[in-house]
Amino acid sequence: QVQLVESGGGLVQSGGSLRLSCAxxxxxxxxxxxxxxxxxxxxxRGFVAVSIGHDYSTYYADSVRGRFTISRDNAKNxxxxxxxxxxxxxxxxxxxxxxxxxxxxxxxSYTYWGQGTQVTVSS
Numbered sequence: 001q002v003q004l005v006e007s008g009g010g011l012v013q014s015g016g017s018l019r020l021s022c023a024x025x026x027x028x029x030x031x032x033x034x035x036x037x038x039x040x041x042x043x044x045r046g047f048v049a050v051s052i053g054h055d056y057s058t059y060y061a062d063s064v065r066g067r068f069t070i071s072r073d074n075a076k077n078x079x080x081x082x083x084x085x086x087x088x089x090x091x092x093x094x095x096x097x098x099x100x101x102x103x104x105x106x107x108x109s110y111t112y113w114g115q116g117t118q119v120t121v122s123s
Contacts, residue, residue, distance in 0.1 A: 002024070023078045024077040025077065099112050
């Protein structure tokens with residue numbers, strides 16, 4: 001059974017940093033795209049970042065580019081999201097996703113999802 005488990009969320013002050021982790025199990029994820037999405041209350045789930053392709057190219061949403069960094073440790077089947085210079089508008093539940101079947105920025109394109117981890121940024 002394939003599982004993705006996120007961790008690392010919490011409460012942080014504006015300007016602070018957090019590092020999210022997503023550990024995969026049940027299959028090898030080294031050859032699949034892995035991404036982060038987020039969903040704030042009352043809003044749709046939105047794309048944050050993805051690591052994709054044989055060269056693990058990375059793409060980011062405009063709102064996080066330059067502040068967030070996605071990385072992966074294939075030996076640990078884990079993808080990370082380093083979040084710096086956090087803002088109140090970054091407050092959301094953050095989800096890890098894997099196995100891309102379409103456009104990388106659409107949540108409909110991913111087969112596997114984690115349960116989410118809450119990130120709250122206080123202003």
